[in-house]
Every structure is written in C-alpha cells, then in structure tokens.
Amino acid sequence: MVDLGDASEKLMGMDDATWRRHANPWSGWSRVATLPALALAIWSRVWIGWWALALVAAVLLWTWLNPRLFPEPRSLDNWMSRGVMGERIWLARKREPIPAHHARMANLLNGLSALAMVPFAWGLWQLGIWPTVFGMAVSMLAKLWFVDRMVTLRRIAEGQEGG
Template sequence: MTDLYRATERLMGMQDADWRRHANPWSVWTRFSCLPLIVLAIYSREWIGWWCAPLILLAMTWTWINPRAFPPPVDFGSWASRGTLGERIFLARDQYEVPAHHVRAANVLTTLAALGVLPLIYGLIFLNPWATALGLVATILPKVWFVDRMVWVHADITKTLSGDPLPDPTLPHERTPT
C-alpha cells in the first residue's frame, strides 16, 4: 500500500502550497464530488454517446484542480483541515512515528474503497444503476472514514484536539528516516 499512497500523491503533483490550499474545508468537501462527476460523465454515454468524452475530461480536470481551487484556510482546526494535515503526516510516515494501528486501518479502508470499485466498474460497463450506486457508496464511504482516521493521526502526532483553533498548519518536527 505504501507505494500506492505515494504514487497517488505524485500523480496529483501535490506541493506544499497545494496541500495548504487543499486543507480548506471547501476543497475537502467538494473533493467528494470528483468520483460521482466522473461516473456521471461515463454513464452519460448512454444518452449522449461520444459527446461524453469532453465531460469525462472536464470531470478529471476538476479532480486535478480541486486541491488547488481554494485559498488556504485562516484556521486549520476544522475536521476537514486536520484530515488533510493528517494525510500529509501519514504520507511521510517514514519521517513520523505513525502508530501501526493507524497504518493498518488506512490499509483496510483503502482496500475496502478499492473493492468498491468492482461493482462500480460493472455498473458502468453494463449501465446498471444499482451496481453503479453501490460501487459509488462502497468507494466513497471508506474514503470518508479514511479522512476521519487521518484526523486521528494528526491529533496523535501533534497532540492537539480536533476542533481547537489551529492558525498554523506547521507539521511536527520530522525525525530522520532510518
């Protein structure tokens, strides 16, 4: 799973400034629109044929733009902001002492989300609305739970409480990788 997490981060081309912007709750919450928009664009081939291609491209463009579309928040203390900060810590777990139970939970949730893609793909291939809806839910719910786990990671590593004001998103001091 380690390579999957880092590969996704590299694919998105996330830099420090992008992560700060993505910590805006508007970015986090609208991020959950990305997969449904891509699915709707693919599903629309039934109605508009190959004209769905620009819609797919537009939805994928939104997926890339979304973490960069909003300004950094003034306060990084919200659940959504801390989820983003926790994900940064999790991605750099070779530099932070992320407890094994968090890594295990993240791997399980990522596996569940990946399994949710199976009915989603089936639903999109065969234009089955029930399989498509099941796949969307089975993919998005573990992702929401993953973000919640990242809030917990952030709280454990920074020794701060979720909901407390956090004007500075500075990550804790990194340890030297072993």
C-alpha cells in the same frame, strides 16, 4: 511495490503550497463530489455518445485543479482540514512512522475503497444502477472513514490524543 498514495501525490503535483490550499474545507468537501461526477460523466455516454469523454476529461481536470482553486484556510480547526493535513502524515509514514494500528486501519479502509471500485466499474460498464451506486457508496464511505482516521493522526501529531 508501488505505493498508490505516493504515486497519486506525484501525479497530482502536490507540493507544500498545494496541500495548504487543499486543506481549505471547501476544497475537501467539494472533492467528495468527484466520484459521483465521474459516474455521471461515464453514464452520459448513453445520452451524448462520445461527447461523454469530454465530461470525463472535465472531471479529471477538476480533480487536478481542485486543490489549487481555493485559498489557504484561515484555520485548520475543522474536521476536513485536519483530515487533509492528516493525509500528509499518512503519506510521510515511511519517513515518520505512525502507530501500527492506525496504519492497519488506514490500509483496510483504502483496500475496501479500492475493492468497491469493482462493482462500481462493472455497473458503469454494464449500465447497472445498483452495482454502480453500491460501489460508489461503499468507496465513498470508506474514504470518508479514512479521512476521519487521518483527523485522528493529525491530533496525535499535535499531541492532542494518545497513539
């Protein structure tokens, strides 16, 4: 079975230096705007027709550039940086196992986020505001909760919390 996290990391070309730059809280927090920007880009087909594809391409380019645009943070002592670095621990879980209850919760949140893409995509296809907003909100909340779980993983790895 394909691990979407590993596939995403490879597709994004995330090496150690890129992860360190992505740990800059400006990178993490600005990345939160990606899903709303994608929704707006797709929705813009109503106003600008096929030019909307240029906006979609710009959002995809932003998604790839974002972890590379910001300098390494001076400190990882903030919620977003810890979450990003915790995600590295999550992605390495096959080599370095993590506590089972953390894996279950992370999988549940990732599944919820993915499931929320159904009404999001349907809403974008049908130009329905409520399914679009509902799907986007649930997906983003699940992703932010996932990041919070990654903060906990990072603290465990640093020996600041029990498993």
